Amino acid sequence: MSYTMIEKFLKFRVPLFLSFLFIFPLIFPSYYTYVFSLIGIYCFQTLSLNILAGITGQLSLGHAAIMAIGAYTTAILSNKFGIPLLLLIPISGLFTAIIGFFIGLPCSRMGGIYLAIATMAFGFAVPEICLKWDSVTGGYSGLRIKQPHFFGFVEDYIALYYLIFLFLILFLWISHNLIASKTGRAFISIRDNEVVAESMGVNLPFYKVLGFVISTFIAGVGGCLYSFLVGFVSPYDFNFWLSIYFLIGIVVGGMGSISGSIIGAIFITLVPQLTSGYKHLPQMILGALLIVSLIFLPKGLAAIPSLFNKKR
Amino acid sequence: MLLQNIFIGIYVGSLYALGGLCFVIIFKTSEIINFAQADMTMLSMFVAFFLLESLNLPYYAVFFFTIVFAGLLAGFIQNTLVRSMAGKPHLSIIIAIFGVALIINSLTGWIWGPSTRALPAPYATAITKVGNFTVYGSDLLAIIVAFFFMTALYLFLEKTRFGMAMRATFQNRDAARIMGVPTHIIDAVSWIISGILMGVAGLFITPLVYLDLTSISEFMIKVFAAIILGGMNSFIGAVLGGLILGVSSNLVAFYISTELKSTFIFFIMITVLFIRPTGLFGKKEIKKI
Numbered sequence: 025m026s027y028t029m030i031e032k033f034l035k036f037r038v039p040l041f042l043s044f045l046f047i048f049p050l051i052f053p054s055y056y057t058y059v060f061s062l063i064g065i066y067c068f069q070t071l072s073l074n075i076l077a078g079i080t081g082q083l084s085l086g087h088a089a090i091m092a093i094g095a096y097t098t099a100i101l102s103n104k105f106g107i108p109l110l111l112l113i114p115i116s117g118l119f120t121a122i123i124g125f126f127i128g129l130p131c132s133r134m135g136g137i138y139l140a141i142a143t144m145a146f147g148f149a150v151p152e153i154c155l156k157w158d159s160v161t162g163g164y165s166g167l168r169i170k171q172p173h174f175f176g177f178v179e180d181y182i183a184l185y186y187l188i189f190l191f192l193i194l195f196l197w198i199s200h201n202l203i204a205s206k207t208g209r210a211f212i213s214i215r216d217n218e219v220v221a222e223s224m225g226v227n228l229p230f231y232k233v234l235g236f237v238i239s240t241f242i243a244g245v246g247g248c249l250y251s252f253l254v255g256f257v258s259p260y261d262f263n264f265w266l267s268i269y270f271l272i273g274i275v276v277g278g279m280g281s282i283s284g285s286i287i288g289a290i291f292i293t294l295v296p297q298l299t300s301g302y303k304h305l306p307q308m309i310l311g312a313l314l315i316v317s318l319i320f321l322p323k324g325l326a327a328i329p330s331l332f333n334k335k336r
Numbered sequence: 337m338l339l340q341n342i343f344i345g346i347y348v349g350s351l352y353a354l355g356g357l358c359f360v361i362i363f364k365t366s367e368i369i370n371f372a373q374a375d376m377t378m379l380s381m382f383v384a385f386f387l388l389e390s391l392n393l394p395y396y397a398v399f400f401f402t403i404v405f406a407g408l409l410a411g412f413i414q415n416t417l418v419r420s421m422a423g424k425p426h427l428s429i430i431i432a433i434f435g436v437a438l439i440i441n442s443l444t445g446w447i448w449g450p451s452t453r454a455l456p457a458p459y460a461t462a463i464t465k466v467g468n469f470t471v472y473g474s475d476l477l478a479i480i481v482a483f484f485f486m487t488a489l490y491l492f493l494e495k496t497r498f499g500m501a502m503r504a505t506f507q508n509r510d511a512a513r514i515m516g517v518p519t520h521i522i523d524a525v526s527w528i529i530s531g532i533l534m535g536v537a538g539l540f541i542t543p544l545v546y547l548d549l550t551s552i553s554e555f556m557i558k559v560f561a562a563i564i565l566g567g568m569n570s571f572i573g574a575v576l577g578g579l580i581l582g583v584s585s586n587l588v589a590f591y592i593s594t595e596l597k598s599t600f601i602f603f604i605m606i607t608v609l610f611i612r613p614t615g616l617f618g619k620k621e622i623k624k625i
Contacts, residue, residue: 303445
């Protein structure tokens with residue numbers, strides 16, 4: 025394969041990839057579709073965290089809790105009120121975004137390390153609440169969600185797969201445009217140097233809270249689709265280590281880049297899946313990958329193509 | 337009864353204080369939080385368990401070797417990981433420390449498995465009664481040992497030459513280097529001291545919370561709350577924050593509800609972070625562009 029052939033391939037990578045995603049579940053067995061759907065869900069979370077941490081520079085160590093809010097909201101509303109899936113997606117997203125707003129308000133006043141600790145505390149507090157408020161959240165044993173039924177000529181799990189990727193692609197496209205917009209530039213300026221951003225007229229609290237709201241909305245939708253995909257939510261699914269996994273995802277994939285979120289989500293889903301026989305191996309691998317990434321590839325795997333540019 | 341609860345609060349609080357000092361000493365030296373402290377301590381406790389159960393060493397030997405191990409582990413991580421990330425932004429180092437925590441956690445789980453172990457309390461059997469007031473020997477010993485180490489740390493920092501070098505590094509790292517202070521050695525020593533203190537705290541808290549993959553982390557969250565309350569860059573803050581948190585959370589647990597104990601601690605942590613992030617005794621950082 026010559027260099028120009030690779031270049032041509034890369035030019036059409038988006039439509040090629042989308043076509044691959046489209047026909048994927050129709051040819052591969054259902055287990056692979058499930059894994060891909062899970063990658064899609066985690067991609068919501070890495071995208072969400074990337075917007076907050078990678079682009080706006082607000083490091084959140086509690087993103088599993090935010091996903092939990094979306095997932096539990098969906099589970100509770102679906103079970104108790106029978107609200108259909110398609111309505112639950114915006115509802116969970118909005119509810120999570122509202123909570124994100126209230127987290128973002130005080131967090132916007134805090135600097136780096138305190139923000140990390142506050143979000144970490146939040147990340148511990150939410151599963152505690154889910155555990156203790158058992159009248160609503162089912163407590164220790166969690167909640168089961170009825171699998172959705174789709175009217176159409178594909179099977180339910182395939183329809184869910186399409187739905188997940190439909191929304192994911194929508195959010196990816198929105199995020200891509202967001203970064204290029206005035207808001208995105210404000211976010212990036214906050215990440216790079218808050219004091220300078222403020223002196224250039226960027227309204228810090230407004231944009232920080234906006235970052236929280238957008239990020240938590242996406243994570244909430246991801247959580248909603250998660251509960252439909254997996255069919256079960258429990259407090260222990262959304263523990264602190266999951267937040268760290270998301271962090272590993274964006275660090276290894278590339279902080280602040282859309283493709284980095286995708287790569288990161290693939291990593292954090294596939295590594296546990298491929299090593300599922302060995303109980304503690306995925307954590308060791310991901311932990312090691314995190315450290316190696318930080319030392320040798322701080323911009324993540326998504327930055328590799330740009331390394332090739334330099335060699336020209 | 338109130339006095340009894342306050343006593344237990346001081347007992348737990350002094351362990352929070354000891355743990356808090358570990359974080360503060362590393363934070364003051366290099367402005368990073370050692371989030372892997374919980375898992376490092378957990379590993380040290382499993383080593384203690386191994387020394388006690390498999391090698392059948394007497395407790396005082398186990399105590400000594402465990403804190404030496406904890407110190408060496410901390411020093412090792414500092415020397416390999418933290419030093420190799422010397423020029424990178426603080427946030428990257430903190431994230432890398434999470435990676436270390438993850439690795440240590442999974443390694444420990446892999447070697448020792450998921451079942452819960454128990455460590456005996458030092459001097460467990462002595463119980464004295466003073467009127468209505470029951471004093472468990474192990475609790476009192478914990479308070480005495482904790483304060484012994486806190487005093488030792490204070491004397492080390494205030495009265496020795498090396499301690500003075502450390503205090504110089506706390507105040508202004510670059511100025512200290514220019515004056516000839518070997519900051520790389522100070523870094524390593526601060527981590528080692530942190531490890532030792534954490535080993536001591538761990539050996540006293542583990543008999544209470546038992547040893548599995550999450551119990552030390554749960555203890556560590558409370559230590560976090562203590563240093564947030566007290567202020568992350570203040571030794572006094574760590575001690576007082578730990579004691580206040582220990583006593584108050586214990587009183588809440590007894591008089592209101594044991595269920596609400598951890599909720600109360602989160603509430604304190606979040607309130608302090610929102611109102612006064614630098615804590616009771618912390619100093620506000622002034623950033624230079």
